[in-house]
Amino acid sequence: MKIIDMTKGNPIKLLIQFSIPILIGNLFQQIYTLVDRIIVGRFVGDTAFSAIGATNALSMTFMSMCMGAAIGTGVVVSQYFGAKNEKGTAASIANGTYTCILITIIMTVIAMVSTKPILLLLNTPQSLLPDALTYMYIFMGGLIAVSAYFTPFSILRALGDSKTPLIFLVLCSLLNIVLDLLFVVVFKTGVAGAAFATVLSEAIAAVLCVIYAFVKVPQFKQAFVYRKIDRGLINKTLKVSIPTGLQYALIYVSSIILQRIVNGFGEDVIGAFTATTQIELLVQQIFSALGSAMVTYTGQNIGAGKHNRISDGVVAAMKISAVISAVLLAVFWLFGKPIMSIFVANQNIISIAATGIRITSLFLIALGGVQILRYMLNGAGDSVYALINGVVEVIARVAFAISLTAIPFIGMWGIWLTTGLTWTVTAVFALLRYRHGTWRNKKLV
Template sequence: MKNYKIVDMTVGSPLKHILIFTIPLVIGNIFQQLYNMVDSIVVGQYVGKAALAAVGACGSMNFLFFSLSFGLSNGVGILVSHRFGAKDEEGIRKTISSAYFVLTTVSLIITAIAFFLAPVLLRLLDTPSSIINDSISYIRVTCLGILGITLYNGVAASLRALGDSRTPLYFLIFSSIMNIVLDLVLVINFNMGVVGVALATVISQYASAVVAFIYAFRNVEYFELTKEAFKPDMDYVKQEIRLGVPLSLQSSMIAFSCLVLQGVVNSFGENVVAAFTITSRVEQLVQQPYNSIGTALMTYSGQNIGARKIDRVKKGFRQSAGIVAVFSVLMIAVMYIFGKNISGIFVSDSEVINMSYTALKITSPFYFALGMIYVPRSLLNGCGDTGFAMINGITEVAGRILFSQLFLYFGLFGFWSVWVTTSATWALTSVVCMMRFFSGAWMRGVKEEQVYRRKLKLSVPNIAIKRA
C-alpha cells in the first residue's frame, strides 16, 4: 500500500473507532452543507427573498436527482468494506474498477433526465409563478454537476470503507471554500443571481472529484488504472447494483415524498416557502452528526460483517444510540434559545424570521427520532440488508404524503402542518427502523458472507445467528 493508512475496525474499542471515524465526517459533512447554506445566504441577503424561495423550491428535486447516484456510491462503499473485512484484496480491486463503469453510466443518464424533466416537475409542484423561471435555471445548472459529485462520492465511499474518513474531509474543505469564493464573486461582482450560485456549486463539485481521483490513483493501489480496470467484472457490477439500487430507490422515494411536501409548502405562498427553506437548511446542518455516525456505522458494521463479528456490530449500535441521544438534547436547547438568531442569518424579513423560528421549535423535539433513523438504517445497510431500504423509503413516502394530506383535509395546523408532518414522519420512520434492527433480519448478511467465502475457498467458521 503506497504510504496509505487503513483502519481495521474489526478489532479494538467500537466506541473509539466510531468516534474517531465520525469526527472528520461531521466536519466534512458540515462543509458539504455549506454548498446549500451559502447558496441560500448569498441569494437571500444579496438578491432577495424571492431568489431564496426559488433556490429552496429546488431542494427536494435536487435531492431526488442526486440521490439516485448517491445510492450506487454507497453500494460500492458497502461492498468494499465487506471485502476489506474478509481480507479479500482482489475483491477490493475488482469492486473499485467495476465502479468506474457503473457510476459514470448512471450519472450521465440521470443528468440527461434531470435537465429535461426539471421544468415539468416544477410546474407539477405548483411552484409560484414569481420564482419558477429562476428555479428552472438553478436546477438545470446544478444537475450538470451530478457526474462530478457522484464520482467524488464513489472515491470517498471507497476510502471510508477502508477506514479513512479524514482524507475525504480535506477534499470537502477545499471544494467548500472554492464554492464560497465563487458564490460571492459570481453573485456580487458579476450579478449572476441564482445561476451564479448554481454554477459555483458545479465547478466546486468537479474540482473535488478531480482532486480526489488524483490522490487515490497516487496513494491507494486499489485505484490503479490497469487494463483490467477498463474491463468491469460483471459479477461485481451485479453486486454493486444489488446493493446500490435499493439504496438509490430508498433515497429517491424519500426525495419524492419531499417533493410532495414541497408542493404543499408552495401552495401557501412565498413567505412559507422561504421559511421552509430556512428550516430545511438548518435541519440539514443538524442532521450531519447523525449522518456522520451513520456513515461510520456503515463502514464499521460492513467490516465486522465481513469478519463475521456479530457482537461487535450490536455493541456499536448501542454506543451510537447513546451519542445521538446526548446531541439531540443539546440541539433542542440551541433551537429554542438561538433559533431566531439562526433564522436571521438567512434573510432580513421579520415575518419569515418569526415563522421559521416557531417552526424550529416544532421540529427540534423530534431530533432524537431523526437520529434514530440514521443509526439503525446505516447499520442495516452496512450489513448488506439493503432490502430494508425499500421498506424505509416506503415508510417515509407514506408518512409525508399521508400526514400532510390528512392535516390539510381536516384543516389541522394551517401552514404549520408542513412542519408537523416532518416531525410525525421522523417519529414513524424511526420506529420502523428500530423494529427492523431488533428483528435480527440484518444478520442474514453473515450467511451471504459465508457463501462468498466458501466460493473463494476461504476458511468459514460456523456462526450461530440469533435475534438482536
C-alpha cells in the same frame, strides 16, 4: 493515508474517531450550501432564495440514485476489505466506479427532460419558476461532477479512511464560497452563478481527490490492474445501489409532495420552510456522520463475520445520538429566531421559521435513530429493507402532510409536524427491522 480496521477495538472510540472527520466534512459541505443560500438571499433577493429552496427536494431526488451508487460501491468494497480479500477489494472499486458513471448518465438525461414539467406539477409559483429552472438545468447538467465527488469519498471511507475525504471536502467548501462571491456578488450572475459555483467546485475537488487516491492508495492502484468489467461485482453493487438509491429517491419524492403543499401557503411559508430545511440538513450531518461510520463499521465487521460486534456498535451510536439530540433541542428553543435571521431580513419569514424549527427539534432523537439504523442496515447489505423503508417514509410523509395541514387549528404548522412524525415512524420501522435480525444473513461477499 491512515486506514482504520474497524473489526477490532472499542466501538465507541472507533465510531467517534471515524465519524468526527466525516462530521467536519459534512458540516463544511452544508456550510457552503448555507453560504450559497445566504449570498443569494442577501445579494439577489428573497424571490431567488425561495426559488432555489423550491428545487431542494427535486434536485435531491435526481441525486439520490447517484448517492445510492456511491453507497453501494462503498458497501461492497468495505465487505471485501473486512474479509481481507485484496483482489476483490480492488476489482470492486473499479466495477463500482463503472456502475456510478452509468447511473449518473441516466439520471442526468432524465433530470434535464423532466425538470420543468415536475416544477409545474408541483405548483411552483410563477414568480419563482424562471430562477428555479435556471438553477436546476445548470446543477443537473453538472450531475456527473457531483457523482465524481461522492464516489471516491465513499470508497476511501469504505477502506477505513475518513480523514482524506475531509481535506477535499474543506477544499471544495472554501472554493465554492469564493466562486459564489465571485459569480453572484462581483459578476452579478444571480442563481445561475450560484449553480455554476457549486458544480465547478465539486468537479475540481473530485479530480484532485481521484489523482490523490491513485498516487497514494494501494487499493486504487490495484483497481487499475483489476479494471476488467466483472458482471458479478456490478450485480453485487447494484444489489445495494438500486434499492438504496430508490430509498432516497422515494424519501425525496415524498419531500416533493410536501413541497407542493408548502407552496400552497405562499412565499413567506416557502421561505421559512427553506430556512428550516437548510438548518435541518445541517443538523442531519451530525447523525449522518455517525451513520456513515456505521456503514464502514458494519461492512467491515459483517465481512469478517463479527455480528455481535455490530450490535455493540449500534448501542454505542445510539448513546452518542441521544446526547446530541438533547443539546440541539435546547439550542433551537433558546436561539431559534437569531439562527433563522441569518437567511433573510423578512421578519415574518423569520418568525415562522423559528417556530418551525422548535417543532422539528422535538423529534431529533428519532432522526438520530433513523440515520444510524438505516446506514447500519445498508452496510449489512439489507437492500430489501432500504426499499421498503423508502415506501414507509413516503406513505408517512404524504399522509401526515395532507391530514395535518387540513386541520384548521394546525394549518401550516402541520408542515413541520409532518417532518418530525415521519422521522418517528421510520425510526420505529428501522428498529423493528434491526431487532428482527434479518440483516445477519445479507452478507454480499
